[in-house]
Amino acid sequence: SPVVREKARVSPFLQSWAPLQRKLPRSLKRLYKTAAKFNLKFDALALSKDVKEELPIWFHNGASSDLRRHNNTRNADCLRENHGVIKVGDVTNLINRNYICHSRRRNCACTPCKDDRSQGCNAPYKCQEEAIKILDCLNEKWDPRKEIAPTNPDLLPDERDKNVQALAEKEVLTFDPKVIMNGPSVDGYRIFCEDTSDTPAHQMVALDDEGEPSDETIFVGNSHKVNQDGEHISSGGIWYGQGDERNRTVRVPMDLASKESGKTAAVLYAIQNSPREASLHFKLD
Structure with missing residues (x-):
């Protein structure tokens, strides 16, 4: 070396x-x-x-x-x-x-x-x-000489403040589409990484049928109980609207079950199965 x-x-x-x-x-x-x-x-x-x-x-x-x-x-x-x-x-x-x-x-x-x-x-x-x-x-x-201009705007400071308040009051959260890390550099560390890419991430805007930016409001529910054998059972639910085929119950593996894990699993499932460019609004139960 x-x-x-x-x-x-x-x-x-x-x-x-x-x-x-x-x-x-x-x-x-x-x-x-x-x-x-x-x-x-x-x-x-x-x-x-x-x-x-x-x-x-x-x-x-x-x-x-x-x-x-x-x-x-x-x-x-x-x-x-x-x-x-x-x-x-x-x-x-x-x-x-x-x-x-x-x-x-x-x-x-x-x-x-x-x-x-x-x-x-x-x-x-x-x-x-x-x-x-x-x-x-x-x-x-x-390369610091090459700036990235994301298509999706980042949340404004007042929108971030509203998210903090909405989380406390169980109201609608606005998904933050930001991909550019502004610091500190310690925030850039990740675990379970594969090979890193030297190509910067690029944001795109998902458009609906009318050519407008696509927004999704998703209602998230949570369920947790302990059965007669003392086993913890957790699940979460996502609901888009009446009769929507995307409505789903998400079960949590028993070894990961906890009071909040159902909600976490449901949000993760919704993110993974939504258009990558869509703006997501989660309403927590």
């Missing part, structure tokens, strides 16, 4: 390196094995520019194999040691500076190059060009 400089190490879950488990404390070794067992990964559907820039640039999990040629070069060492480049945002800040009267010379008189030389960099223009090459290694989903 390639050498990973100390300053390049941020997190094995965000980068393409793994720690030597025999050198880890017992508690960290157990934690790391558990994460591997349940396939923990950073796997957000799509990321905002701010989140992309918070991720480590070296050994980036979302980069092409070309990044391997840049992780440990002389310029890479200079970028880490003299320019303080650790995150993706550090790279974008470096290349977006105001390079007025810049030239590809070691003694370039532009202000950014003067500043870099004062920090110990012998050839600022080479580090700037290396930074661009490194950023170009990032795949579309992870």
Whole structure:
């Protein structure tokens, strides 16, 4: 495996390196094995520019194999040691500076190059060009220069507040169609992951027969009881309307039965069996 400089190490879950488990404390070794067992990964559907820039640039999990040629070069060492480049945002800040009267010379008189030389960099223009090459290694989903414009609008702040109140009062909830993660980056971790995709998720709007955005209001019921043998039995129901063939009772496996699991199973079933682009409104019993 390639050498990973100390300053390049941020997190094995965000980068393409793994720690030597025999050198880890017992508690960290157990934690790391558990994460591997349940396939923990950073796997957000799509990321905002701010989140992309918070991720480590070296050994980036979302980069092409070309990044391997840049992780440990002389310029890479200079970028880490003299320019303080650790995150993706550090790279974008470096290349977006105001390079007025810049030239590809070691003694370039532009202000950014003067500043870099004062920090110990012998050839600022080479580090700037290396930074661009490194950023170009990032795949579309992870590149902060490529913004995602979702078709479905996210919920407005007042709509989110109404959802909190509606949940407490058992009223209609407005489904949040947002796929872009705005932060913090810790929200991007998932378990039971398969291979992550480097293509950002794209939202589409489902249209009804009249060409209008499709909305669904779904009523959700819950049932839970303990039989004479002491076994917990749970189920949930979804109801779209009188005589609707989509109305359904969803039974919960006995080992997962609880007071609220029927409702959870019913909502999950409704989501899985509705058009992916539809706006869903759940009314809880």
